[in-house]
Amino acid sequence: MIPSVLPTYTRTPLNFVKGEGSWLVEQDGRRFLDLGAGIAVNALGHAHPDLISALTEQAGNLWHVSNLYTIPKQQALADKLVEASFADTVFFTNSGTESCELAVKMARKYWADKGQPDRFEIIAFEGAFHGRSSAAIAAAGTEKMVGGFGPVLPGFTHLPWNDFEAVKGAVTEKTAAILIEPIQGEGGIRALPDQWLKDLRKLCDDTDTLLILDEVQCGMGRTGRLFAHEWAGITPDIMMVAKGIGGGFPLGAVLATENAASGMVAGTHGSTYGGNPLGCAVGLAVMDHVANPRFLAEVNRKAGALRQKLEGLVAAHPDVFEEVRGSGLMLGLKCRVPAGDVVKAGFKQMVLTVPAAENVMRLLPPLNISDEDIAEAATRIDKAASSVEATAE
Incomplete structure (x- = not known):
């Protein structure tokens, strides 16, 4: 049974x-x-008093109104993230998986709006883990992830990890974006060298390709910088975050430049719970610590x-x-x-x-x-x- x-x-x-x-x-x-912290989720440990206070205060005032209305704590958290990062805009989700879905949609919509709908392919890497939704498992591409769930979402090219020559050879006129984790978590704590990330950024600039970073596990202070890519001195066009941003409360986000997000106009994406007052109240309290x-x-x-x-x-x-x-x-x-x-x-x-x-x-x-x-x-x-x-x- x-x-x-x-x-x-x-x-x-x-x-x-x-x-x-x-x-x-x-x-x-x-x-x-x-020493697992909910798989890098409990950034401030368990029962941190500031997170308890933020959640309790918000719970006594307002739990949920939906994104049909302006949510003050959501706006405040977005402002903090924009101020502390490369991003111009933020969309809030409930998880890293949801962040992956939007990152893929955002990259493909960007090119469709530029009149290049055939530019939809995304380069991803062996050993990657981006979540368990249809786009996320397609990005991983392993039999363990996709077995039994076909047909798999098309448009992903899988390359060996840390092989820059393979990436250069794989970028074509159909490539929309390159999606990579600065440090693979599920893949075995494999950190990309800083120079590799710099070379990736330059390749994307030279080929007019979007760079998507998955910092769901390695972001939010985990490496000693607010975001792991800061060590390499580069910035992405789109970035996925989750886990530590909520300190244990389900919260995620996609951060993006104004250019990369230009296709995501009213009606192109949504979330019932994403960016709700409870999650954003906790996220603000987390940011007060990890961005310091x-x-x-x-x-x-x-x-x-x-x-x-x-x-x-x-x-x-x-x-x-x-x-x-x-x-x-x-x-x-x-x-x-x-x-x-x-x-x-x-x-x-x-x-x-x-x-x-x-x-x-x-x-x-x-x-x-x-x-x-x-x-x-x-x-x-x-x-x-x-x-x-x-x-x-």
Whole structure:
């Protein structure tokens, strides 16, 4: 008999009932150190007082009116994002998947409005993950994502990751945009070199192609800059964000230049819940923290401390770990043993991590994780690695 919750996840039998900072409390009272943060969602940890205050205050005033009307908190959050980024305009969604759908629509509508409707193809990359909607799985293109869901949305070209020559050869008069994650999350914490992003930007400029960045997982302060592409000194034409922007409340957005968004006029797109007062109230509170240079400096300092601890674990457990990957507080331990075994061993040490492709264990802690919790994280992962070693003997 099918369970009442559709069984599309293989769930770990843990039942968390309370969150406190970087910690989750299981219903039996055990405290788990959360280095997954809801897969990079809980940017300020669990039950942050500023987010509680923002949500509670807004909930006492107004929950929902729809986008038929002006929403003051939505306007305020859009203004903050525009001020802090390359963008001229913002559309709010409920998730990264919805952001992907709009980014694809926006790029194709841009060329259609210029009288070039045949310019609809989008270049995407091996190992990518952009969500689970029709456009998002088509952009990923793997059998794991598209198997059984055909016919797949056409118009996507898939190239090897980090092969710039292949990209140059793939851009044609039918190419509308290039879609890429500055750091692949699900794909194994694979970070593009800054020069590669600079070369991509120049290629797009030279060929009049739109550049779409997926910063759903690597954005909102995760790398120590508000957005990961800032490290390369470039800007996209369109960018997808979600996850950390809501700090745990379902919220996403598409940021774009005025030029790239020129085709999205009244009636071309919509969302019932996107940008509702509750989500935007929380998003404003998140921005007050993650857009603050002092906060980002602390992210960088803590990222250095965590990376140093992880490098020590690689040295201490060479039969378990191979290398440290990533940037900021978006880090991964590439494993020599099955990464899932290390993740499961962590459950016994009451530390939570997230598996990814390429046999990588992801560490995506709250951006405000304490120094004490970083030290505790290393201790617990060390014990988990030791238990894996002991099992292999």
